[in-house]
Amino acid sequence: xxxxxELIQEQVGKHPVVLYMKGNPxxxxxxxxxxAVQLLQQSGVKELFTVDxxxxxxxxxxxxxxxxxxxxxxxYIQGEFVGGSDIxxxxxxxxxxxxxxxxxxxx
Numbered sequence: 001x002x003x004x005x006e007l008i009q010e011q012v013g014k015h016p017v018v019l020y021m022k023g024n025p026x027x028x029x030x031x032x033x034x035x036a037v038q039l040l041q042q043s044g045v046k047e048l049f050t051v052d053x054x055x056x057x058x059x060x061x062x063x064x065x066x067x068x069x070x071x072x073x074x075x076y077i078q079g080e081f082v083g084g085s086d087i088x089x090x091x092x093x094x095x096x097x098x099x100x101x102x103x104x105x106x107x
Contacts, residue, residue: 004059005065005066008059009066011051012079013079016104016105017040017075017077017105018050019037019048019049019075019076020073021037021052021073022052022054022072022073032073033085036085039085039088039097040088042092043097043100044098044101044105046105051063071084072084073085077101077104078107
């Protein structure tokens with residue numbers, strides 16, 4: 001059986017765009033997660049793999065250790081940690097989030 005860290009590594013490595021969030025895209029459980037989904041949708045994401053950290057306490061704690069980032073949501077694009085909702089907002093305003101999403105989807 002894989003460790004939580006191995007499971008997370010597999011998830012971020014297997015999917016081009018991964019969002020660890022509270023809830024799911026149709027029913028986010030916090031405003032930050034809702035904003036993250038909205039930004040990704042506005043950036044043109046077609047395939048978004050999401051993980052509801054509220055459904056699994058091990059993933060909720062494990063993702064924070066994996067990234068050394070204390071908050072949720074957390075975005076990974078092409079296996080690389082991008083950041084949380086504030087960083088996503090800044091990248092979106094600069095037009096960079098759209099570029100990252102487009103590059104990931106064309107890879």
